[in-house]
Amino acid sequence: MSQPTSQSLVLEEFGSLPRLVERPVPEPGPNHTLVRMRAAAVSHLDLNVIDGKFGILPDLPAVPGTEGSGIVVASDTHPEGSLVRLRGKALGLRRDGTWTEYALVPDAAVEAVPEGTDPALACCYFSPAGTAWASVHTVAGVRPGERVLVTGAAGAVGALTAQVAARAGAEVIGVVGRPAKLPHVPAPAKALLAADLSPESVGGPVDVLIDTVGGPVLRDALPLVRPRGRAALVGYTAGREFTVDLADYLLADVALLPVNLMSRGKEVAADTQRLLGDLTSGELTLPIERHRIDGLAPAVARLRSGEAVGKVVLDLG
Ligand SMILES: NC(=O)c1ccc[n+]([C@@H]2O[C@H](COP(=O)([O-])OP(=O)(O)OC[C@H]3O[C@@H](n4cnc5c(N)ncnc54)[C@H](OP(=O)(O)O)[C@@H]3O)[C@@H](O)[C@H]2O)c1
Incomplete structure (x- = not known):
């Protein structure tokens, strides 16, 4: 046979x-x-x-x-x-x-x-939910009342990151590259175009940046973080390379924090499984x-x- x-x-x-x-x-x-x-x-x-x-x-x-x-x-x-x-x-x-x-x-x-x-x-x-949880809680340690800027906020990781940060009690600003994506930034985040990023449009310095896009978007978003703030680096869809001027970096005093789901998978597994329940029930999208x-x-x-x-x-x- x-x-x-x-x-x-x-x-x-x-x-x-x-x-x-x-x-x-x-x-x-x-x-x-x-x-x-x-x-x-x-x-x-x-x-x-x-x-x-x-x-x-x-x-x-x-x-x-x-x-x-x-x-x-x-x-x-x-x-x-x-x-x-x-x-x-x-x-x-x-x-x-x-x-x-x-x-x-x-x-x-x-x-x-x-x-x-x-x-x-x-x-x-698992990948977007685990990465969102790791970025917001494990790596950036977002606290209630903090202001969090999320790039790629209509992407899979970015959209869940925006929702998880909002649940942590943060005020969230979600950045997208193209106007068609503005309606896809999940509530309650405020949606903003990357081309319009400025201290005024963001409403003053943010405490935390969670960047899922890299390249020029990371370059433009990083100066919006306050001194002693944190920037969690997640992705590089818009560019793998990022140049640091050491004098500017030390002056800005913002911690650059890598997010690696492969190394953090076990650490965030239980919380990520809880997020699956919320995705199934529609509490998260x-x-x-x-x-x-x-x-x-x-x-x-x-x-x-x-x-x-x-x-x-x-x-x-
Ligand atoms: N560090 C980790 O452990 C980890 C884990 C999972 C994923 N990631 C990474 O996180 C990033 C986002 O993943 P994702 O699943 O959220 O992806 P996604 O759904 O495709 O979202 C990526 C976003 O990047 C923006 N973008 C800007 N320039 C782009 C370009 N040239 N090509 C494609 N997209 C571009 C797009 O948003 P706009 O249209 O708004 O610009 C898009 O929505 C990826 O780099 C992925 O490899 C990292």
Whole structure:
């Protein structure tokens, strides 16, 4: 009898787009869980990997995708038929990832998700929610009454960061690059265009900057932070490079704080899971754009250009 096959997106060369390939469904194996995938996130990290521009890269050919969700088909550890989230254990980095209809992954890369959770939300909430929590609470230590400037505030991380900061009792100003994104800055944050950033438009110095955009946006936003304030650096969609004039830096007296969800994942896991409940109930919002497995090219294009609003997800059936 011939082995059943399924579709996977396979990266053959860095700098190209993965190709949709028909491959045998993996055989279940010890210490591994076979999952019928339902959804997979397409993130900036995944784009960096397929571009060959990340510090950890797979041997090719490889299936990208660092986050996903699906139903357990076979496992010694996880109940068959249960909804799970796949993450960590170098999925999509050192081993095949989630952009596939069937994934065979180490048991330790599998985490239970409450039944009834939207699989698209299950696959993509952790990175933006965990990063938002880490930025606001663990790294910047936002206190009630502080003024917080969030850049990329209609993006997945930025929008959740703005909401988490507001819940922490901060007054939040959310900055976006294009006018079309202004309505997508979540309440109660005040929405502002990056081109209009100034001490006057922001209403005086802010205590904290949480920057998800980098490049020129970071350069323009940083001087708006008060002396002894904090700037949490999260992302670099608008540019990876940032120059510091040491004399100006010391004079400004603003702490530059890196946010690294990979190193902080365990620390923020419990709080981030609570945020999943709030996202499911609608108390917090995270817009999700859904694309088919054969629609990777437009999905990637929308994420790269910044046109996408919220998370970009592959619907895997
Ligand atoms: N440090 C960590 O641990 C960690 C964890 C998760 C994510 N990240 C990083 O955080 C950043 C934001 O992630 P995200 O998921 O929120 O992304 P996203 O939803 O795509 O949001 C990024 C925002 O960047 C803005 N942008 C400005 N210039 C851009 C350009 N040239 N291309 C694309 N977007 C541009 C866009 O907003 P406007 O249209 O308003 O300009 C866009 O909404 C990414 O760099 C990601 O790698 C870091």
